[in-house]
Amino acid sequence: MNRPTGRRLLVSLAAGAGVLAGTFLVAGFTPRWVVLALARTAFFLAPDAFVTFGIQRLGDLARPLLVVGTALASLLLFGGLALAATLVAGALGRERAEVVFAVGVVETLAAFALTVAPVPALVGGAVGAAVVGLGGPGSGGDVDVARRDLLRSVATAAAAVGLAGALGARRAMGSGTDGADGRTISEVEDPLVRELLSTAAERSLPLDGVDPLVSERFYEVDVNSADPDVDPESWTLSVGGELGESREYDLADLRNRPARHRFVSLRCVGDSLNGSKLDTALWTGVPVMDLLEELGVSDEEPCCVYVRADDDYYQEFPLDALESAFLAYGTNGRPLPTGHGFPVRLLVPGHWGEINLKWITDIELGREERTGYWEKRGWHGTGPVNTVAKLHGVDVDGGTVTVGGHAHAGTRGISAVEVSTDGGDTWTEAVLSDPLPAAVAADAEPSDPSVGDGEAADAWRMWRHEYEASEPHEVIARATDGDGDLQEREESEAFPSGASGWVSRRVSP
Secondary structure (H helix, E strand, O other): OOHHHHHHHHHHHHHHHHHHHHHHHHHOOOOOOHHHHHHHHHHHHOOHHHHHHHHHHHHHHHHHHHHHHHHHHHHHHHHHHHHHHHHHHHHOOOOHHHHHHHHHHHHHHHHHHHHOOHHHHHHHHHHHHHHHHHOOOOOOOOOOOOHHHHHHHHHHHHHHHHHHHHHHHHHHHHOOOOOOOOOOHHHOOOHHHHHHHHHHHHHOOOOOOOOOOOOOOOOOOOOOOOOOOOOOOOOEEEEEEOOOOOEEEEHHHHHOOOOEEEEEEEEOOOOOOOOOOEEEEEEEEEEHHHHHHHOOOOOOOOOEEEEEEOOOOEEEEEHHHHHHOEEEEEEOOEEOOHHHOOOOEEEOOOEOHHHOOOOEEEEEEEOOOOOOOOHHHOOOOOOEOOOEEOOOEEEEEOOEEEEEEEEEOHHHOEEEEEEEOOOOOOOEEOEEOOOOOOOEEOOOOOOOOOOOOOOOOEOOEEEEEEEEOOOOEEEEEEEEEOOOOEOOOOOEOOOOOOOEOOEEEEEOO
């Protein structure tokens, strides 16, 4: 490659970086950014086997790797378009201004095709064109670029990228609905929520490296690389379908209804046998059946529920799954975080996390079954969760070994966890935490004796076992659900129906 051609290529790549930076300045880390729009397209077009590999083998790395990969692909795409437009317009004998204009048009159209967002596309195209303009495009097919023009072009692109990065960091720091807010239980404003969280803390077992009964950090899994930006003021939920009357509810409609606080655990169908995609929180919201009963829907009419979300995710499952379903708009005494479906998400106790849709917009009832998002990719995650005892905590203090973790079986509950330290020849029952409290009305008084009673319909329990050992050995854990059924022994991977099997770890005193 000769020097002039190499410089022209660098200018084109700088223009591509300018498009990425320009669209980010307007869209931020949302699906309207060209990188995330391309990532969404790539994920949609990816073969099912490739997606399954990413879920099972890459885990939490899959999402950032996809973003990084599509960022590089976007850079090459828009850099290539800038180079092609420059060379074609120059070969046609166009003047410098016309070459720059051609680059801007091509970059804008390509960005709009990916994002369907006119403003980010226009800004991205303009920045890309400006970078090319500073690079001194010639005419008549001339690709020569002076060194000073190259430096100006690259410096402009770098400035745009730096500004986009600074703006992105500022937006991240200013987000008020994402993640934990750092409050202790004593700082929670609602006294009833404070009482329930305190009860959960008191019932948690002491285990190093293991979350208490209310997770300190709740896992997130999404089909898209960025969360949708939902305006709570304009958000509505449509409930109905083909069986007659439909209604729309806004956030105020839901908040004005009698609310309940419920401890609910969620487990991802792609979670590995001893993985970490199983967590619990205290959710606040209203039962779905309250809305359906107002529409006069009976169990005899529809067979199925089709639910859609703002990020275009969808699922289908039997109507009876909604009998205990919940529309949550709060968690642990604060508004629902964006990453967990702000302003409203669906919770379906006892079922895999994939049907607990976030950013929910539609609940449609019908007489015919449809195929859900993940079912189309070969997964079977719309059924009840598998029973599992996770073994996450291992502490060795001299000859004393303490092991423990969480156990979960959906709405069946957990009746026992057993531990073997000799390869499964003998078993000892572990200590179980007391069950988390049952759901309570949000207007109940914390001093009400019924608060803290009962058992949460779908919440994990902690287990702990301490013993003496002097030689390296294998520890195995297994759970028995509330129906008396033992956790399946045969080990299987998450695909297609969720991981199962007894969990084991090697311990060296």
